[in-house]
Amino acid sequence: MASKVIQALYTDDDVLMHAVKKVRAEHHHIEEVYTPFPVHGLDKAMGLEDTRIAITSFIYGCLGLTVAIVMMNFIMIDDWPQDIGGKPSFSYIENMPAFVPVMFELTVFFAAHLMVITFYLRSRMWPFKKAENPDVRTTDDHFLMEIGIHDNEKELTDLLWGTGAVEINVTEKES
Structure with a gap:
């Protein structure tokens, strides 16, 4: 089953952090964030629970x-x-x-x-598993935030442009 997601690309981790906080403040659910290196505090900003x-x-x-x-x-x-x-x-x-x-x-x-x-x-990372990275630039110098769309594409696009996104794409994601 495929679902529609919006992918916003950022070039700076501080801008990404600000964007995540702003998107969460607007009560949107962030599906995933792809980064080339660990970003300190991102898990707390996304509202993820502590691991066991x-x-x-x-x-x-x-x-x-x-x-x-x-x-x-x-x-x-x-x-x-x-x-x-x-x-x-x-x-x-x-x-x-x-x-x-x-x-x-x-x-x-x-x-x-x-x-x-x-x-x-x-992590569901078994041998010979196909990579799930939606954009190869996230392994180098870009940050990608993925948000599910629920009949609010225009609102999300405006919000993400306002947070400093350099590129926004709407794609179908396999569940």
């Missing part, structure tokens, strides 16, 4: 720590106990100081790798 990605990172780290503890207890205590450097292998707690580096490394390993996978899945 830090919580998932903590959960993935706890999962890695649990896997490390269970793995080392099974390998070094239950399955194949060995006397390494005179350290007895009677219990996991007695040998835990020697296992701290492994616990740390697996915690970081799980958190880092599972966060990358989560980011790609959440």
Whole structure:
């Protein structure tokens, strides 16, 4: 299903920030903003909610720590106990100081790798996916704001020209 959107191009990030605030003040819904680099405060200006990605990172780290503890207890205590450097292998707690580096490394390993996978899945960026960038200039030096049109094309066009847009296009966007 295709929907009509208006795309406004800007050449400066400060002008874009001002435009986003003005468009939001007029109660228009901004579909997406494409920028060549991160613009500080843009997410707040667009009214986006905070992400919960830090919580998932903590959960993935706890999962890695649990896997490390269970793995080392099974390998070094239950399955194949060995006397390494005179350290007895009677219990996991007695040998835990020697296992701290492994616990740390697996915690970081799980958190880092599972966060990358989560980011790609959440962003819907799988291998061989076609790029969704509507204008190649946004990868170099332009900023693009995309707003859905709901029988208010003239009003939006006038508003966007007033915010300092250098180019305005109306296109069909696949949903």
